[in-house]
Amino acid sequence: MLSSLIAPKNAEAGHRKFATGIDACQLTRLSTFGDHRGNLAVIEAMTDIPFEVRRVYYLYDFTGAKRGGHAHKRLEQLFIALAGSFDVILDDGKRRKNVRLKSPAEGLYVCPMIWREIENPAPGSVCLVLASTHYDEKDYFRSYKEFAANV
Numbered sequence: 001m002l003s004s005l006i007a008p009k010n011a012e013a014g015h016r017k018f019a020t021g022i023d024a025c026q027l028t029r030l031s032t033f034g035d036h037r038g039n040l041a042v043i044e045a046m047t048d049i050p051f052e053v054r055r056v057y058y059l060y061d062f063t064g065a066k067r068g069g070h071a072h073k074r075l076e077q078l079f080i081a082l083a084g085s086f087d088v089i090l091d092d093g094k095r096r097k098n099v100r101l102k103s104p105a106e107g108l109y110v111c112p113m114i115w116r117e118i119e120n121p122a123p124g125s126v127c128l129v130l131a132s133t134h135y136d137e138k139d140y141f142r143s144y145k146e147f148a149a150n151v
C-alpha cells in the first residue's frame with residue numbers, strides 16, 4: 001500500500017520528493033508470518049516503508065495526557081501500536097483525520113509537514129515509532145500557528 005511512495009531502486013539518494021498532505025499518511029498492513037508459535041511482523045526499509053530507519057523510540061506508560069502536538073519539517077515516521085490502541089490525529093493545515101491504531105500488524109506512515117496528536121490510549125498501550133532521521137529539535141514546529149503559516 002505504501003509502494004507508491006517508495007522511490008525506484010535506481011533513484012539518486014537524497015533526491016526523492018516527499019509525498020505530502022494527509023492522503024500520503026496511510027495505514028498499511030505489515031508483512032506477518034504466523035504459525036502455532038504466534039505471529040512475527042517484518043518491516044524492511046525502502047521496501048515496506050519509503051525511508052531508511054535512523055532512529056527508533058517508543059511511548060509507554062501513557063497517562064492519557066495528549067502527546068505529540070507538533071509537526072516535522074523533513075522527518076518521516078511509521079507509528080505502530082505494539083500493544084493496546086490509541087488515536088493518532090493528523091492535520092496537514094487543511095484537513096484532519098483520526099486514525100485509531102489497534103494492531104501490531106499495521107503501521108501508520110506519517111509524511112513531513114503533518115501536525116499530529118496522540119490521544120485516548122487504552123491502558124498498557126505501547127507506541128513504537130520508526131523515524132527517518134536522528135533527533136533534531138530544529139526539525140520541529142511546536143506551534144500550530146507557525147506550522148500553519150509554513151504549510
Ligand code: TYD
Nearest residue numbers: 055056057059066067068069070134135136
Ligand atoms: P516530545 O517531542 O515532547 O514527545 P511527544 O512527541 O511524544 O509529545 O519529547 C519528549 C522529550 O523527549 C523531549 O524533551 C525531547 C526528547 N526526545 C529526545 O531526546 N529524542 C527523541 O528522539 C524524541 C522523540 C524525544
